[in-house]
Amino acid sequence: MAPRHRHRRTTAVTALAAVALVVPVTVGCGAVEKALDCAQLAVDISNDVDNLQDALTGAGVDPQEADKVLDALGKDIDTMDDRTDNADVDKAVDDLQKAVDNVQKAVDNVQKSVDSGDRPDLTPVRDAAGELTKVCTP
Template sequence: MTRPAALAVAALILVLPLSAVSCSATQKALDCGNTAVKVGTDLNQLSSAYGNANNDPAAAGRAVANLKADLDKLGKNAGSTDVSKAVTDLQQQADKAQQAIDAKQVPDLGPMGDAAANLTKVCTG
């Protein structure tokens, strides 16, 4: 597994604990649960795309585009300021990954993993 793929998988693992958050207590929990499902799916697709980059180099770009689209929707619907900020931070990292992909470079997914971890912290902290 390549370093970017490993980092994407690590980011996914950091986000998955959000799915255990009870969604019945507060709007923040609802936001976080929805975020976990969407972002987890998108990060999984991104990880798969990097693992399969030799067969379909454009897949990573599509995966980042899906992640960005879902983050845009989630950011607009987030009821918590903290969740909105964490989503915005993750959006910025997705934008940087997209810029690297567009420039035919391998993006550094470490900061994306950090942003996903921050989202986890906001939702569970």
């Protein structure tokens, strides 16, 4: 699994670097700050998703760690939502929030039935985070 995490982080960091290099040439200062904020928050969210996956895989589901990561992810999503007025980013944030809400429900269900062995499906969260990274990259 580690190579997959590295790939997502590398992709997010590459997107942030691309924004830093391209945006100053194409837009004014206020837009540069917004684009960099968007890209940085996308990287933070990507890291949160990696941490969430770590909490939900391996030797077993760690619901307490998953709750901590979900809280951090929720704060990053709220920050992103507060700082953007871009329709594509807003849609990606909404999709990500819905996916995270579903994972939270699944984690809560795992906590209720410890012996179930169920693991929340993170595919929608990863997909939504990837879309957010894409829309934050010019």
